[in-house]
């Protein structure tokens with residue numbers, strides 16, 4: 560792990576007061592009108608350091624320009640943790656105050672304003688698995704979808720429940736989220752049409768940075784080294800479709816139409832100062848899930864909702880990455896426990912992260928009790944579920960000693976359903 564000293568400062572003006580200070584250094588894929596080839600960059604303040612250009616200029620030696628002049632982070636991640644650590648140390652040295660880069664004649668060509676860049680999906684995503692790792696969320700869903708007396712399924716505290724999600728529809732935030740059509744349950748049987756209960760789910764996405772062998776479980780103690788970094792993830796959901804289709808194989812089209820992620824992949828190293836111990840698990844889990852120093856991270860997760868007709872957003876949730884029952888490492892140990900292999904670029908969603916307070920719930924299903932208790936926005940409007948034109952913004956931040964490690968923004972707007980050919 561490579562934690563960057565909190566006393567160090569970046570030479571880029573404003574960086575230390577931004578969510579991308581020297582201690583963060585998230586990776587992303589960007590291009591500009593002047594240099595249209597998508598390539599690897601690292602966010603620093605309101606700028607992007609062009610890593611491919613820096614390597615070509617001889618300023619980086621831990622990683623070749625080949626791995627950086629790529630339209631995805633897969634090649635960089637595939638180099639393995641030792642090289643991620645070396646690159647992070649080099650970047651911290653290069654971007655700190657007093658670095659020769661601050662006065663390097665071509666520095667302005669290596670630093671690109673984020674405002675001039677277009678961001679791209681960070682990884683070629685081969686697989687997307689969505690877990691269900693927050694106890695408050697699982698309990699609330701159990702009450703609303705099933706039986707309040709037995710809200711948590713009997714397996715829930717033994718097994719990190721997940722389902723194989725859809726990788727092809729994982730999109731960068733900003734792409735319009737078209738309201739899906741689906742089978743809508745009704746008293747007279749199902750009908751076909753646009754969902755009337757479009758929801759979001761506040762999650763963190765974990766990007767896998769190494770291939771595991773088919774047939775070879777990755778032990779929980781080694782799982783952390785397989786994590787390249789994390790992003791914000793919105794698992795858009797059509798609730799009545801979900802409720803009708805999910806038994807017995809789990810969610811399918813209700814969650815397959817679109818998943819949004821944020822563009823900057825925050826290295827797990829950047830979150831180490833924010834580690835928090837997770838409480839002992841009761842009942843005791845099976846040995847392959849037992850982890851010494853089980854932990855999550857103190858990262859605040861915020862959501863706001865802005866109707867298309869409104870000029871301001873209403874904060875609707877403030878949750879925290881601490882509210883997980885299963886650690887990232889336990890999710891990975893379980894995923895590979897059967898011998899199922901993970902590959903570089905695979906994405907694991909934590910599942911919706913809800914706290915116990917009403918203002919810490921991670922989806923509208925919970926906030927409105929499945930549409931029964933509308934949410935009142937600052938603009939005077941009310942919402943049971945999302946309407947066309949609504950914009951959802953997720954953000955995530957960890958704070959310590961005046962330093963703020965942020966994830967950037969995940970922002971998407973709901974677009975009307977497409978007319979589906981009838982008959």
Ligand SMILES: O=C(O)/C=C/C(=O)CC(=O)CC(=O)O
Nearest residue numbers: 690691692700701760910911
């Ligand atoms: O409890 C259920 O039947 C389903 C719950 C979900 O919709 C959650 C799911 O996608 C996993 C998660 O986000 O926690």
Ligand SMILES: [Ca+2]
Nearest residue numbers: 689760794910
């Ligand atoms: Ca989900």
Ligand SMILES: [Mg+2]
Nearest residue numbers: 794795814818
């Ligand atoms: Mg989804």
